[in-house]
Amino acid sequence: MKKQAIGFIDSGVGGLTVVKEAMRQLPNESIYYVGDTARCPYGPRPEEQVRQFTWEMTHFLLNKDIKMLVIACNTATAVALEDLKKKLAIPIIGVILPGSRAAIKATKNNRIGIIGTEGTVNSDKYKKMIQSKDLLTSVNSLACPKFVPLVESNEYRSSIAKKIVAETLKPIKNKKIDTLILGCTHYPLLSSIIQNVMGDSVTLIDSGAETISEVSTILDYFNLAELSENKEVSERKFFTTGSTHMFNDIASQWLGDEALDIEHIKLGTEKI
Amino acid sequence: MKKQAIGFIDSGVGGLTVVKEAMRQLPNESIYYVGDTARCPYGPRPEEQVRQFTWEMTHFLLNKDIKMLVIACNTATAVALEDLKKKLAIPIIGVILPGSRAAIKATKNNRIGIIGTEGTVNSDKYKKMIQSKDLLTSVNSLACPKFVPLVESNEYRSSIAKKIVAETLKPIKNKKIDTLILGCTHYPLLSSIIQNVMGDSVTLIDSGAETISEVSTILDYFNLAELSENKEVSERKFFTTGSTHMFNDIASQWLGDEALDIEHIKLGTEKI
Incomplete structure (x- = not known):
């Protein structure tokens, strides 16, 4: 019997860090991925727009008969998860709760840091989630608006990246946190640089793996x-609203697979 | 409003390793625990008997209006989880799937080891679970029947314990595993000894935390x-079929709390 796929949606290529873990931990599953690269980043956009874009990606995948939806994007999770949960008949999961849970599990000193897009940080969702579970845990958040463009432009291993990461993280370095949530699915591509800046005593939480x-x-x-x-073979299909060439550059390298099935799609016609 | 508790059941004190994690990760939750110390260990018992005992503990907790049941015992999970899942209207979770999942996530060389009671190892449930998710992962199991009595008799930090653990684990030491599932909730109390015997390159999976x-x-x-x-205050109540004194010795030490609410109960009247 043909396998029903798990659907993944993201503002661009960031959600591929989640897909990589899915391919490793759940090799039997079929995967459909939508990256809205043409309209990335979502972080600085108004909530209403992010909610609309998220719905368009979801609608596209529902038409492909997915059995479950993963919002592999923190910004979209922050503004659209609750609404989508009410609308869909299939299970749906975002990345904020798993990241929060993993951080609570990992911290020893009850001081957790979060880095994410402006949208995610302004929503304060991580802090609310963590403190709704454990009021005594302190939470420090920092928006890192320059990180997503670094990744999407495939500059994430450059010396520019190192400089930007070091400068951006300064305000969170002296907060005595022992656990840092990478609260954006793009950030694991920068994780070795981030680890280097934060030091070995800080545990990084990759919300994708969690x-x-x-x-x-x-x-x-x-x-x-x-x-x-x-x-039956596990299918992996990737859909992008942007350039398939650019998407392939990052995706094939990140997933270690040269022959990815990538298709260009148009979104923007479905009303919420 | 009074909090509905999460129920935990175990053959004895082993499930307290799961409760300790619950108290740490979910401090807002009320917890009721049943340890069937009088009839421990379950490992060598026939399946039908383990199923009956598990049902008796479950029935006791259902009468206390729990909102969820955790079978904090690998032996009981192996033989009774599927059956209970069909019978109960509340969510129910065992320890085998979480342990399997965590091991798949942790292993780098796809070679996983499992130690547990005879009951758990003979059921082959871990191997079946892991290979149903990833056929290419090799799984080596080893029954360690002497470990539970060491813990239940509060001898788990003695030099006898060190000797028994070293001798028992010999057959699994040369299997080139990089991940070892502590497939019995009693074993985390022996984890520093086990880690010492296996070496630092082997990741121990504590099914309780997972x-x-x-x-x-x-x-x-x-x-x-x-x-x-x-x-509302989070209640923690412990029920044991054995000596409350003995139970308190281990539980207060393990949970770091001197003033535990422990009650002696009788089981054995409820039919499955």
Whole structure:
């Protein structure tokens, strides 16, 4: 029987860090990914617009009969998850709760830091989530608006990247945090630079890896997981609203696969 | 409003390693724990008996209006989880899937080891779970029947314990595993000795800590989590079929709390 895919949506290529973990931890699953590269970044956009764009990607994937949706974008999770949860009949997961949970699990001194886009940081969702679970944990947030463009322009290993990361993180370095949530799915591509700046004593939380554990939990809970017995091939399809060439450059390198199935699509016609 | 508790059941004190993580990661939750110390260990018992005992503990907690049940015992999870899932209207979670998932996430060389009771190892549940998710991962299991009595008798830090652990683990030491699942909730009390014997290159998976992440996921998914806004005190109640004195010795030390609310109970009258 043909496998129903898990759908992933993101403002661009950042969600590929989540997909990479899905391919590793859940090799039996089919994956459809939509990256709205043409309209990236989402971080500085008004909430209403992010909600509309998120709905357009979701609608596109629902038409492809996905069995579950992962909002692999912190900005979109912050503004659209609750609304989508009410609208969809399939399970839906964002990246903020898994990241918050993993940070609570990891911290020893109850001081957690969060870096993300302006949209994510202004929404204050991480802080609210963490403190709704543990009031005694302190939370420091920092918006890093320059990080996403670095990744999307494939500059994330350059010396410019090192300089920008070091300068941007200064305000959070003296907060005595022992755990830092990479609150944007683009940031794991910068993780070795971020680790270097923050020092080895700070645990970085990759919300992508954590989110996939939760995807697996929910799939099992609802008996939706693909088992090894199903010999049907696991499909991986990537859809981008931007240049397939640019998308392929980053995706093939990040996922370690030269022959990705990437298709250009247009969004923007579906009303919320 | 009074908080509905999460119920935890175990053959004895082993499940307290799961409760400790629950108290740390989910401080807002009320917890009821049943340890069937009088009939511990479950490992060598016939499946039918373990299923019956598990049902008796579950029935006891259902009468106390729990909102979720955690089978904090690998042996009981292996034989009773599927059956209980069909019978109960509340969410129920075992420790085998969370441990399997965490091991798949952690392994780099796709070679996972599992130690557990005879019951758990003979059921082959871990191997089946892991390979149903990733056929290419090799799995080596080893029964360690002497470990639970060491913990239940409060001998888990003695030189005898060191000797027994070193001898027992010999057969799994040369399997080139990089990840070892502590497939019994008693074993985290022996974890520093086990880590010492296995060496630093082997990642130990504490199914308890992993299970609590999944409990948190499911609570959030079904909007059952207690939030910090609810100022009602989180209750912690412990019920044991054995000696409250012996239970208190281990529990107060392990949970770092001198004033535990422990009550002796009798089980064995409820039919499955």
